[in-house]
Amino acid sequence: MLDCKIQNVPLFHPLIRENRAFCVGDILIIFYTPLICMNVQASKLMVTGITKMGSLKNITLAAALVCSAGLAQAAVVSFDENFGGALTEGTEITTFDFGAGLTGSLTVTGGTAEARVLDSESGNGLGVTNDPDLASPFSDADRVLADRGFGNVLIVQSDDAGVSIPNDERSGGSITFTFDTAIILDSIFLLDGEEGISLTYGLTTLSGLGGADNTFDFVTANSGPILSFTVEFGGSGAIGEFKASVVPLPAGLPLLIGGLGAFAWMKRRKQA
Known part of the structure; x- marks a missing residue:
């Protein structure tokens, strides 16, 4: 995993505090509620200071996939x-x-x-x-x-x-x-x-x-x-x-992480 840093984004402070964001390859993985995820995608993540990251397109895709899980019933x-x-x-x-x-x-x-x-x-x-x-x-x-x-x-x-x-x-x-x-x-x-x-x-x-x-x-x-x-x-x-x-993790999280890891490995191999 790469070193990811999210700075100057008040919307994301729970991600940092609760370790709900990390990287697989050059893709940022975000665990968050559907409501916040919609805000994330609409604002193109509003992420600054992410080191060694790829395109926002890949980041947004990862966010959309992970955020597909809803909340448990209150x-x-x-x-x-x-x-x-x-x-x-x-x-x-x-x-x-x-x-x-x-x-x-x-x-x-x-x-x-x-x-x-x-x-x-x-x-x-x-x-x-x-x-x-x-x-x-x-x-x-x-x-x-x-x-x-x-x-x-x-x-x-x-x-x-x-x-x-x-x-x-x-x-x-x-x-x-x-x-x-x-x-x-x-x-x-x-x-x-x-x-x-x-x-x-x-x-x-x-x-x-x-x-x-x-x-x-x-x-x-x-x-x-x-x-x-x-x-x-x-x-x-x-x-x-x-x-x-x-707040539940997506049921398919292990498969998602594995798929994203394979995607990142293939991309690095292609670039090499």
Whole structure:
């Protein structure tokens, strides 16, 4: 493989960060979503500083072939199950397998540095009686969507409540989801958050999110490929659910790489 370098192209920063571009012969191979691929081809890749590369025609062809794979179907993560088993109130989540290929681990700051499940709909549950501002039903802070419940929600465990009673940390904290493979974050429901909530993914940070007690803020992300995202709470708050999908590699990737390698070898032999 040759040494490829992509410079001064903000559109492509996830490619560099997540190693989603490399070379076979004199052809640039790009793994990306169909939407970005259309932008890539329309702008003739907008690539500068590629060393030892061939024509843009070959590069565009490679991009078109690799980008033919679509995204996996998005899944809603509602903190009801983990590793195929039911989640109960008070359970700490450190690693996760939410299904649909969404696997990874959590990193937590604030409180006891633990992410725990709180049942917002339990009739006699600790979540309702101990933390009424996170009791279902919730209303839309933007007054657009209908009232709804969330069941289990995810909180930063308070350090003054003890681990047996789930209660969100009033001094704030953060929960970072790190995934084993690249995902697309479609949307997320953030609960409460009078002191403000921020959402960070890739190089994007959305701040000033959240609402009053017993409200939700529906946030559309449409992130592009990322390996992690962080929800930071300025005070009390929770994650109601999020919707995401894994970015799959093309099923025919091994054949494609082999074919491109053979193409590059034949071209070099012809030039020799």
